[in-house]
Structure formats: C-alpha cells, structure tokens
Amino acid sequence: MTEDKLHALETFTESPLFSEREKAALAFAEAMTVTGRKVDPSLRERLKAQFSDDAVIELAGLIAYQNMSSKFNAGLDVPAQGFCRLPD
Numbered sequence: 900m901t902e903d904k905l906h907a908l909e910t911f912t913e914s915p916l917f918s919e920r921e922k923a924a925l926a927f928a929e930a931m932t933v934t935g936r937k938v939d940p941s942l943r944e945r946l947k948a949q950f951s952d953d954a955v956i957e958l959a960g961l962i963a964y965q966n967m968s969s970k971f972n973a974g975l976d977v978p979a980q981g982f983c984r985l986p987d
Contacts, residue, residue, distance in 0.1 A: 904916050923942070923948075923949045927955075928965075930942055932962065946958075
C-alpha cells in the first residue's frame with residue numbers, strides 16, 4: 900500500500916485512490932469492527948460483486964484476527980507499531 904493510500908484511509912469511501920474492490924473490503928472491515936455496525940445486505944452484494952465466496956470468508960477471517968489481535972495487544976499494553984495515526 901502506498902503512503903498516500905495509508906493517509907487516505909479515513910476517507911476511503913470518497914477517495915479516488917481506492918478501487919471499488921478495495922472500498923468494498925474496507926467497508927466490510929469497518930462493519931465488522933465498529934461497535935453497532937453490521938454487514939447489511941447491500942454490503943454483502945458489493946462484496947459478492949468483487950470477491951468469490953471463498954475470498955469473502957478469507958477476508959472475514961483476516962478482519963476477525965486483526966480485531967482479536969488489537970484487543971489482545973490492548974489488554975497486555977503492547978504499544979502500537981506506528982502503522983496508523985492514533986487519535987490525540
């Protein structure tokens with residue numbers, strides 16, 4: 900991933916830097932990660948248009964693993980590695 904894309908993650912839905920495939924995957928990650936959000940039928944359709952069933956399952960597993968890893972690291976006070984900007 901380029902640094903430009905990394906810095907544009909907060910606005911990926913509007914950013915021309917991301918393909919529709921990337922936007923669908925990022926929306927899926929947000930829906931799985933943000934409390935109170937769900938993967939709705941329209942997002943499922945976007946995913947099906949961009950990925951095979953096996954790829955969606957793999958994405959879900961990777962997203963779930965990263966969420967678990969984040970909670971694990973927070974619980975053990977493992978410091979961030981500097982890959983994303985943290986809120987002040």
